[in-house]
Amino acid sequence: MFLPQRTGGDDFGEGWLGTGFFGDQIFDPITVLKQQIISRLTGIDPTASAAWAGELPSAVGPAPLLPIRVRPRKRSRGARWRREVNTQFPREGKGFYSYEPSHRQVGQRETIAAFLEIAEDWADAHPEGPRIGIGRISFEGGGPMEGASHRLGVDVDIRPMRNDSREAGTDWRLPSYSRELTQELVDIIFANPVLEVDVIFFNDPNIKGVRPWSNHDNHLHVRFKRP
Incomplete structure (x- = not known):
């Protein structure tokens, strides 16, 4: 393909x-x-x-x-992974939409494949929505983004699921947040057959499988293992 x-x-x-x-x-x-x-x-x-x-x-x-x-x-001036951060995530599709600009949504090929699979599995379970909101991945060629992550094309930010089907942000402490749907999404992410998940950062202490990290109240940070 x-x-x-x-x-x-x-x-x-x-x-x-x-x-x-x-x-x-x-x-x-x-x-x-x-x-x-x-x-x-x-x-x-x-x-x-x-x-x-x-x-x-x-x-x-x-x-x-x-x-x-x-x-x-681009001519490579660094490690091999920089050349592999070259696959653009689609703006929207089955089970997902994007809320970050395209130039901040470039990843390794396997990362993009994994999230397309995750989004399709989610849509099969929830054909009427809500869809998954996809945020930062990496810049083309990798390298520094805000903070210490999103440099290798294997990190993906996603919004927590809401309980009103709106395609907007929320926070695990707000009434609009759906813990049940967010837990289901986390389970689907870990179960994807394309690329193994390393860790998911999110601060809701009642979500199983995630790890707390500062400033992760309003989004989940999915980090895959490097292909």
Whole structure:
């Protein structure tokens, strides 16, 4: 699967890799994006339907190629991980929306794949909403952001779940906060099959599986293990 990632060159540009169809079916871009990411991780050829059918039963056949925005690869001046923080998170899709600018939502390919899977699992459990609010991830190429984290493309901030389905922020001490939905979300994050979770920081003492950290009353900080 092809992703919006740096592929070479010195300037930003638009890269069109084609638009694909399978019979009369038009593929959902987010579904195709997730399939192509998983294809890259597993090494399975997305153009070979037999491979998909035999090794990834959940796939829907050969994945089409989509038009993407190509991010040129910067010359590396640091460690290998800087070159790998190159995959843009979508603005919205099944089960999620973004509340930070796009340039602050670039991560490693596996991080993006994991959260697309998490969002889809959440949407399957809650087809009428609410959706997950996705915040900071990293800058393109990684490096310093506010604080000491979000440098490697493996940290993702998300909003706690509300009890009124509004797509807005809340705090675990406010009446609008839903502890039940937030606990369910934490469980889904830990259960994702794409990338192992290292830690989730959040200050609600009644949420199982999280660790307190200063200034984490109004968002959960999910840190995955580096791929």
